[in-house]
Amino acid sequence: MKPVREPVVLAGGDRKARRLYQTVLALGCLLAASTLILQYGFVFPERVENILAWVGVFLALLFLFLMVLDIAVAKDMRRALGTHTLEIIILGILAAELAVVYFAAPRPRDAGIRSVFLVKVYLISLQVYLLAVLLTRAIQAGRRLFLLSFSVAATVVSSFLFLILIGTAALLLPCATHGTLSPNISVIDALFTSTSAVCVTGLTVVDTATAFSRFGQSIILLLIQLGGFGIMTYAGVFAFALGGGIGVRGRALLQDFLSVEGLDRVTSLLKAIVTTTLLCEILGAAALYLGFRAGFSSPADTLFTSLFHSISAFCNAGFSTFSNNLENFASSPLVTLPVIVLIITGGIGFSVVYETAWWAPARIRGRLRHGHLSVHTRLVLRVTVILILVGFVAVLLAGDWRGCGWVKIALVGLFQSVTTRTAGLNTIPLHFLAPWCLVIFMMLMFIGGGSGGTAGGIKVSTLGLLYHSAKSLMRGRSRVEIMHRTILEKAVHTAFVISGLAAAYIACAIAALTWAEPNLPFFDLAFEVFSAFGTVGLSLGVTAKLSTLGKLIIILTMYVGRVGPLTVFIAMARRRDEALYEYPPAAIVVG
Numbered sequence: 001m002k003p004v005r006e007p008v009v010l011a012g013g014d015r016k017a018r019r020l021y022q023t024v025l026a027l028g029c030l031l032a033a034s035t036l037i038l039q040y041g042f043v044f045p046e047r048v049e050n051i052l053a054w055v056g057v058f059l060a061l062l063f064l065f066l067m068v069l070d071i072a073v074a075k076d077m078r079r080a081l082g083t084h085t086l087e088i089i090i091l092g093i094l095a096a097e098l099a100v101v102y103f104a105a106p107r108p109r110d111a112g113i114r115s116v117f118l119v120k121v122y123l124i125s126l127q128v129y130l131l132a133v134l135l136t137r138a139i140q141a142g143r144r145l146f147l148l149s150f151s152v153a154a155t156v157v158s159s160f161l162f163l164i165l166i167g168t169a170a171l172l173l174p175c176a177t178h179g180t181l182s183p184n185i186s187v188i189d190a191l192f193t194s195t196s197a198v199c200v201t202g203l204t205v206v207d208t209a210t211a212f213s214r215f216g217q218s219i220i221l222l223l224i225q226l227g228g229f230g231i232m233t234y235a236g237v238f239a240f241a242l243g244g245g246i247g248v249r250g251r252a253l254l255q256d257f258l259s260v261e262g263l264d265r266v267t268s269l270l271k272a273i274v275t276t277t278l279l280c281e282i283l284g285a286a287a288l289y290l291g292f293r294a295g296f297s298s299p300a301d302t303l304f305t306s307l308f309h310s311i312s313a314f315c316n317a318g319f320s321t322f323s324n325n326l327e328n329f330a331s332s333p334l335v336t337l338p339v340i341v342l343i344i345t346g347g348i349g350f351s352v353v354y355e356t357a358w359w360a361p362a363r364i365r366g367r368l369r370h371g372h373l374s375v376h377t378r379l380v381l382r383v384t385v386i387l388i389l390v391g392f393v394a395v396l397l398a399g400d401w402r403g404c405g406w407v408k409i410a411l412v413g414l415f416q417s418v419t420t421r422t423a424g425l426n427t428i429p430l431h432f433l434a435p436w437c438l439v440i441f442m443m444l445m446f447i448g449g450g451s452g453g454t455a456g457g458i459k460v461s462t463l464g465l466l467y468h469s470a471k472s473l474m475r476g477r478s479r480v481e482i483m484h485r486t487i488l489e490k491a492v493h494t495a496f497v498i499s500g501l502a503a504a505y506i507a508c509a510i511a512a513l514t515w516a517e518p519n520l521p522f523f524d525l526a527f528e529v530f531s532a533f534g535t536v537g538l539s540l541g542v543t544a545k546l547s548t549l550g551k552l553i554i555i556l557t558m559y560v561g562r563v564g565p566l567t568v569f570i571a572m573a574r575r576r577d578e579a580l581y582e583y584p585p586a587a588i589v590v591g
Contacts, residue, residue: 024062032059040215041173157563160198160227164559167194167223176216185211188548193220195555198227199562200454202318202424202537203528205544205551209323214304220319221308227562228315228346228454229273273350277314284310284342291334309425313342316454318424318537330427331408336415343423348384349450352377375485376461380450383460391417391444398437399428420444422455424537431540435523438540442527445534446502456535456561458502465495501565506533509557516549517542528554533561 038044039052067088168191170176177184185193189205196203197220208217288306296302305321312319320326329335345353355377373381395413404412412427419425421444430438448457465480469492472480480487509529514522524540531538532554546554 031055035059037173041170041175043175160559160563163223163226164191164195164198167198167219170194170219171212171216173215175213176219177211178213188551192551192555194223195558196537197223197317197319199535199558200224200228200315200317200456201532201535201558201562202312202320203532203539203543203554203558204319205546207323208319209321217304217308217321221311224315224317224319225311228311228317229277272354276350276353280342280345281307281310281314284314284338287338288335291329291332291338295328309339310342313339313423313425314346314454316343316347316422316424316449316456316535318419320425326425326427327429330412330415331405333407333411336411336427339423339425340415340418343418343425344384347422347449347453347455349380349453349455351452352380352450353453356381375483378483379464380460383464384450387421387444387447387460388414388417391420391440394437394440395433398434399432417444420536420538421447422449422457422534422536424531424535426538430538438523438527441538442530445530445536445538446506448534456533458499462495462498465492466499469495498564502533505557505560505565506530509533509553513550513553516547516553517545520545529557532557535561 035052035055039049044052168187171185171190171194172187185206192203192205193208195201206212208220212220285303285306288309289302292305292309293299293302296305308319308321309326311317322328326335326339355373392413395416396409399409399412401409415425415427420441430441433441446457447463448459449455451459451461464482465487468482468487469480472478480492506529509532510526513525513529517525520542521540524542527538527540528542530536535558543554
């Protein structure tokens with residue numbers, strides 16, 4: 001395993017040179033962050049905006065200097081160039097676009113650097129990239145990347161909390177809403193929206209389509225993307241992109257977070273996650289573009305809407321740029337079918353996706369002998385198919401389909417069955433369905449999707465373990481067996497603990513929310529809690545009516561549902577005791 005690679009300047013040289021290099025990195029981080037906030041979070045005169053844009057160019061030149069310096073003093077020039085391939089491509093694009101500004105654009109010096117659309121897009125991307133590069137370089141220099149002395153649970157809990165707070169601050173910027181000098185959104189609403197985006201839930205207290213500007217919607221989209229797979233995943237990918245490694249501690253963190261067996265598979269799975277994520281989201285956006293293009297006059301608006309819903313569906317977020325979600329596209333296969341595929345692919349779990357994917361390398365698939373899938377993958381696939389069929393039949397029986405064609409009935413039934421367990425997008429108003437069907441929806445939201453993906457809930461593998469445990473108990477067997485394999489007792493115990501903690505938390509949350517909102521219907525509040533805990537995002541219309549206390553309860557529920565109640569309790573524990581002894585057995589009458 002490769003160690004974390006330092007910049008060559010820090011690997012050798014005297015203390016003064018090392019201190020100077022670290023100072024330049026710190027100033028670059030501060031300048032990049034300040035420029036991003038000022039340039040895109042506030043409204044300034046055009047002259048000031050052009051100055052801020054040139055600051056971005058200065059950052060590009062600063063990073064170019066640091067990159068050239070790192071390559072120049074490297075012993076292996078070819079290897080050094082290989083580690084900076086991504087940076088070289090980005091800077092080459094910038095140089096080409098700047099040449100367009102000064103040699104091809106009409107009135108280039110009068111128009112200013114921000115007048116060319118492509119240059120503006122590249123500068124935004126480059127500034128974000130530079131900020132991430134400089135921050136990661138600074139962390140690598142101190143040998144601290146993925147080497148923090150936190151437990152796995154504490155790292156997961158803190159990373160999501162950190163991202164939520166950053167997202168809240170970003171959504172409070174005036175340009176995120178339609179304000180000029182101050183935001184048109186309260187702090188609690190910004191916190192609620194940020195938590196919903198990071199926890200890929202989709203519950204909203206304000207209309208995403210009207211309350212947020214295109215910049216604000218872009219922030220929400222970024223939070224969805226980062227929260228979908230966790231900031232640790234992207235930090236690990238970025239560390240590899242910079243030519244370094246993440247060490248044994250980092251691999252252990254990602255192994256637990258991604259629910260993958262074996263440290264040797266973490267690196268391959270990590271790289272494959274980004275590749276497949278980008279591929280699925282791009283293909284999904286292309287397919288959705290065909291379904292959305294009739295409703296927009298501008299190709300740019302169509303492209304942004306398609307990309308937003310593609311990422312939202314793949315990350316199982318449930319956010320939409322339409323005020324009524326996807327209800328206008330209930331009969332459109334060009335919209336509903338791509339969304340269904342994206343939801344299932346993102347929510348079933350990456351280990352399952354790559355084990356069943358024919359294009360995945362053998363080291364990622366991890367298949368057993370004779371090409372058989374693992375027990376986990378087969379269990380997840382079977383339970384997922386059963387749950388989809390249950391939801392599909394429930395929707396068909398509960399709805400009033402008079403005047404609807406069979407194509408619409410099939411699309412709506414399949415769509416709502418798939419999206420109810422984790423995604424939160426909807427093509428029909430939920431009040432269209434009978435109350436008994438909504439109860440089934442609450443059960444599906446409680447179960448959720450697959451482990452190691454973007455879904456919430458107790459996970460389908462947990463449900464499968466509970467079923468087979470009950471089956472073994474009824475047959476009088478002391479061991480749990482699935483598909484001719486004996487399941488470890490620790491996995492069975494964990495399944496029961498997760499289910500018990502989840503049920504207990506939901507019961508407490510419903511009681512607290514009912515106490516905080518005495519004027520709202522109990523059934524609607526219970527549905528809201530199940531939706532928040534399962535990170536689904538479906539609602540019966542009470543989200544915007546919640547008081548501040550009610551919003552805080554739902555915020556906490558979304559957070560606990562995303563990271564998992566067991567993870568939260570482990571993170572709160574001071575230490576983990578591994579007993580080296582065993583007491584005599586005792587009998588307790590149960591049942």
